[in-house]
Amino acid sequence: MQYDVIIRHARLHRQPELVDIAIQDGQFARIARDLSSVTAAREIDAAGRLLSPPFIDAHVHLDAVLTLGQPRYNQSGTLLEGIQIWSERKQSLTHEDVRRRALEEIRWEVAQGTLHIRSHVDACDPDLTALRALLEVREEVRDMCDLQLVAFPQDGILSFPGGRELMRRAMELGCDVVGGIPHYEWTRDMGVEDVHYAFALAKEFNRDIDCHCDETDDPLSRFTEVMAADTIEQSWQGRVTASHCTAMHSYDNAYAFKLIGLLARAQVNVVANPFDNVVLQGRFDSYPKRRGITRVKELLASGVNVALGHDSIMDPWFPMGRGDMLAAAQLALYLCHMSGYEEIDAVFDLITANAAKTLRIQDRYGIEEGKPADFLLLDAPNAFEALRLLPARLHVFKRGREVATTTPAHSVLHRQDGSDDQSVTYRPQLQ
Known part of the structure; x- marks a missing residue:
């Protein structure tokens, strides 16, 4: 044939x-x-x-992409100033504004080999403008990209007025995954309840969970353990993702050892976001400055599934980027000291096989x-x-x-003596 x-x-x-x-x-x-x-x-x-x-972007915010400088730039480079700027920008969101920017960024990612994207979308909006736009985009791009949407309570489930009801509406409208943000709630108790509510909603709608969790330098922020415990208690193993977990780089080693073991037992996925993590974290340090990324190498060694996301692209949190997941993996290699030859192969898995497991698409990937x-x-x-x-x-x-x-660039070296031009391949031409 x-x-x-x-x-x-x-x-x-x-x-x-x-x-x-x-x-x-x-x-x-x-x-x-x-x-x-x-x-x-x-x-x-x-x-x-x-x-x-195909590459997989396991964590991005398509509602915020390409809003850099609107209404102003993040001068401190902190997570908190980024959230404040976004709270100002989202007042002017329109359906077409979100749709246009998201489609542009999806085109960037697809052109660079990313065909599966999990996007968090801010649900702290009484009109859910961004979510409604991205639900439309999800259908519009099906021929070139599979898009999962996470109902994300940027300002908190409990700390934002009507947060619980908005999360429920987001799930009723068709979100694929339940989100949360326990470390951003006003108190520790509210943060714990944030996690519990996310699990209750996930059970009700039979959905997976992906919470921003412990995205801070604070070594006392310890909600990832709550997620792991709820996962075991609710028998939701394999269906839960803890994103960021940057506080883990500030935990003492004894506690980190315990937590990593609990995550492995609960089969909780972890998603690191190298670009944002290294830029936003450590901003309150003098020297030495913390790298701001979770313990990827140690998590992998203990059998925890780890994937990567691009997170932000030209927005209030990260001014750079073009949606290249291979570049995100390269940065993770540097930050996580994964330069051993076999470790480099494992880094490639962070944006392919491991990420497929996180999105639970292994049967078709x-x-x-x-x-x-x-x-x-x-x-x-x-x-x-x-x-x-x-x-x-x-x-x-x-x-x-x-x-x-994509047609690759072609570099040519021109010699002063007029001899033949020489192609430069950036690959060793050694005897």
Whole structure:
């Protein structure tokens, strides 16, 4: 038979031998070392490059993206000033404003190989303007990206007037995941109740949970343990994510050891957000300054599933970024001291397999026969080189259809003596 597409001579993550991959009707039909006996309507020679399942952004705020400087810049660089600026900006939100910015950022992410996104959306708005817009966007982008929406109480479930009712309305409108923000509530007791209410809502609507949790330098902020305990008590293992958990970098080692063990037992996922974590945390330090990211390396070593998010993109919290999850993984590699050769492979998992587990999409994710043909081809031979170079995403496919292409930059060195021009590949050309 003739297939729709064949990718020849591709390298898969952690697999030494090259393979040919045949795609038919939007699915991976055959994967083998040699499919030279069959043809396809379109063939792509990967030439030994890395073919990866799509990147996943496990934590972003699409309602706030691309609002940098509106109405003003975050001069202190703190999380709290960012929240204040956002509270001012969201007064002028409109349906079309949110929709336009979110669609633009989704296009950026898709072009860079991210085909699954979990976005938190502020539910502390009596009109739920941003949520209604993003529910529309979720349907509008289905042909190129799968979008999960988290009902996120930016100003608190208990501390914001009518917070409980707004969270319920958000779930009734169609949010995929229940959120929370216990460390931002006014008191410790209110923070605990924030977690309990999120679990009650999740049980009622049969939804997963993803709470911003302990996003602070305060070593006394300890709501992640409450999430883990509720997970066990409510038998919600595998369905709960604690995002940020930056206070963990300030815990003493004895308590961190206990907490990490509890998270592993409860099968709670952790999502770190390297860009925001390193920029927003440690702002009250002189020297030495804390790195501000949770204990990714230690969590992984104890069997806790860890994924990464981009979090903010040109907004009141993070002025930079373009939605590149490979760049987020590279930063995590630096910050978390994961530069060992095998550790680098594990970093690549943070934006692929681990993130798929966090979003609970493993049954339809990965380069396997019978699964949807979602993938990207990088201009690099393996994960090590991909994380070193942040290369072009040459081809991006969603269900067997090409949704994005990138032509890599070409650098040429011109010699003064007039000799031949030399291409610069940024790969060692050593004997």
